[in-house]
Amino acid sequence: MLKKIISILIISTGLYAQQWTDPSRGTIDYVYVGAPGMFSSAVQFAKLTPSFTLPTGQIAKGSRGIITVPDTVTAVNFAEISPRGSVSQELFLCAGQAASLFSLTLCLQMAHHDFSLSYPLAGDDLAYGLTLAWRPFNFLVSHLANKKFGITVGASSHGESLEQHAVDIFKVNVAQDDDIALYIDAVQKQLAVGGGKPKKAIMYGISRGSATVFESFAQLDSENKAGDIAAVVCEGIFDSVPNIIKHAPFLQRTKLKLLMALPFSRFKKDGPSPLAWVDKIITKDKPVAIITSKADGEVPYKNTLNLYNKLIEKGHTNIHLLVLEHSSHTEYPVGAEKEKYQNFMHAFYRKYNLPHIQAYADLIEPLD
Numbered sequence: 001m002l003k004k005i006i007s008i009l010i011i012s013t014g015l016y017a018q019q020w021t022d023p024s025r026g027t028i029d030y031v032y033v034g035a036p037g038m039f040s041s042a043v044q045f046a047k048l049t050p051s052f053t054l055p056t057g058q059i060a061k062g063s064r065g066i067i068t069v070p071d072t073v074t075a076v077n078f079a080e081i082s083p084r085g086s087v088s089q090e091l092f093l094c095a096g097q098a099a100s101l102f103s104l105t106l107c108l109q110m111a112h113h114d115f116s117l118s119y120p121l122a123g124d125d126l127a128y129g130l131t132l133a134w135r136p137f138n139f140l141v142s143h144l145a146n147k148k149f150g151i152t153v154g155a156s157s158h159g160e161s162l163e164q165h166a167v168d169i170f171k172v173n174v175a176q177d178d179d180i181a182l183y184i185d186a187v188q189k190q191l192a193v194g195g196g197k198p199k200k201a202i203m204y205g206i207s208r209g210s211a212t213v214f215e216s217f218a219q220l221d222s223e224n225k226a227g228d229i230a231a232v233v234c235e236g237i238f239d240s241v242p243n244i245i246k247h248a249p250f251l252q253r254t255k256l257k258l259l260m261a262l263p264f265s266r267f268k269k270d271g272p273s274p275l276a277w278v279d280k281i282i283t284k285d286k287p288v289a290i291i292t293s294k295a296d297g298e299v300p301y302k303n304t305l306n307l308y309n310k311l312i313e314k315g316h317t318n319i320h321l322l323v324l325e326h327s328s329h330t331e332y333p334v335g336a337e338k339e340k341y342q343n344f345m346h347a348f349y350r351k352y353n354l355p356h357i358q359a360y361a362d363l364i365e366p367l368d
Contacts, residue, residue: 020070023353029197030230030355031190034075035183035209037236038174041083041142041165042075044206046151047333049073054153054162056083064150064334066342067357068233069204076186078179078212079266080171083160084139139166149334172259174241175211176271183209183216191228200230202354207299207329210234211274214307217286218277230354231287233345235332238299239307240273247300274307284316287352291332291341293324320348320367339363 022030036044042054046062052071054060077083143164146153153163173179191199205213214234220226238244241260245253260267288311292304301323311319322344327335333342343363349356351367 019357020355021358022355023350024355027197029195029199030202031193031199032069032073032202032204033183033187033190034069034073035179035203035205035212036075036078037207037209038172039080039141039167040145040206040209041081041162042077043142043146043151043153043162043165045069045073045075047149048204056156056160056162057158058156058162059154060162061152061154062150063152066333066338067360068333068342068345069202070355073204074186074190076183077162078171078182078209079173080168082166082168083162084164084166139164142166145330149330169259171266173266174259175208175215175273176266176268178266179208179212180216180219180272183212184220187216187220187229200228202231202233203229204233205235205237207236207238210237214274214288215272215277218274218281221283221286222280224282226283226286229286231289231349231352233289233291233348235291236296236299236304236329237274237290237292237307238303239275239310240303241267242269243275243303243306244299247302249297252298275310278307278310278314281314281316284314285318286316287318287320287348287354288316289320289322289345289348291322291324291344293327293329293332293337295324295326296329298329318352320344320351 022028024030034042034045034048036042043060045052046060047065048068049062049065049071050067051059051061052069052073052075054075055077145151146163153161155161156163171178187201187203191201193199203213203217205211210233213232214237217226217229217232220229241256245256248256260269290304290308292299292301294301296304305321308319308321322341324332324337324340327337327341332338343360344367346356346358346360347364347367350358350361
């Protein structure tokens with residue numbers, strides 16, 4: 001009890017609270033590679049560390065979140081994410097694309113001697129038009145989300161910015177082949193960076209990103225290439241998209257059904273899922289942390305628990321589950337239970353001799 005009181009006092013005064021303890025004494029270089037959720041950019045990791053550098057070179061800062069990754073974390077952007085400049089630049093770009101689409105349609109109509117403006121759009125034109133209609137809405141949503149979660153993004157030195165972003169819905173892959181390939185490539189590049197010391201990767205995912213992280217680990221492990229993976233962390237992971245549709249609320253079911261039905265979507269109904277990859281994992285003692293919430297309306301608790309139980313059934317021994325009670329899907333690291341999440345993660349890191357913040361790990365009982 002005295003130890004916990006001292007830890008609380010240290011954290012409340014800001015002393016040593018952000019000092020990471022490295023049990024390897026610096027003999028191992030740990031790289032943290034993050035994967036964000038669907039429709040989210042790398043900026044999402046500002047919920048998990050006070051400040052870090054984005055793929056665009058900008059500095060992202062979070063004022064409402066927790067510290068579960070250090071400021072050296074490298075977070076990827078999946079294929080559908082399109083960095084953008086200022087709000088005015090985005091509006092100008094959308095207006096220009098709308099004019100281009102209208103001009104193209106008019107030219108096609110004139111070529112067919114039809115001035116009734118009723119020439120049907122071809123498939124590619126329709127995809128382009130739908131993306132154009134979706135983009136300003138998504139751009140605004142990303143802007144408002146950053147404000148809501150206390151995230152600020154510094155200026156860009158070369159025009160491309162992740163302060164706001166747009167999404168190409170026809171490139172959304174939902175933790176399947178495209179996402180897995182991109183994430184594995186990012187992990188391998190981080191492990192290959194020189195430095196003279198052995199490197200180990202901590203794979204950390206959020207929602208769709210956590211499914212991608214899990215499947216990427218499973219693929220590497222099935223190929224005997226996961227020796228440099230130190231741990232796998234999955235926040236809000238689902239077992240499979242069809243199973244989410246069975247259990248999720250109406251709006252989430254509808255969104256996923258629409259995504260699966262789009263003829264231009266990169267999502268495959270018979271494609272990979274975390275649940276399908278469990279049987280292919282060879283290493284049964286890799287440390288895995290899974291965080292879920294009973295109040296999650298986008299990835300229902302039942303889906304995460306189903307994956308956890310499958311891992312236990314298959315003999316995995318170092319699987320740790322944290323179940324929050326009241327946190328919505330987007331508020332695990334910024335809601336009322338964020339300290340519980342943070343302390344759990346540092347206790348997890350400490351258990352497996354990974355870099356951790358001792359003051360946070362001391363606030364809960366050691367993990368079994």
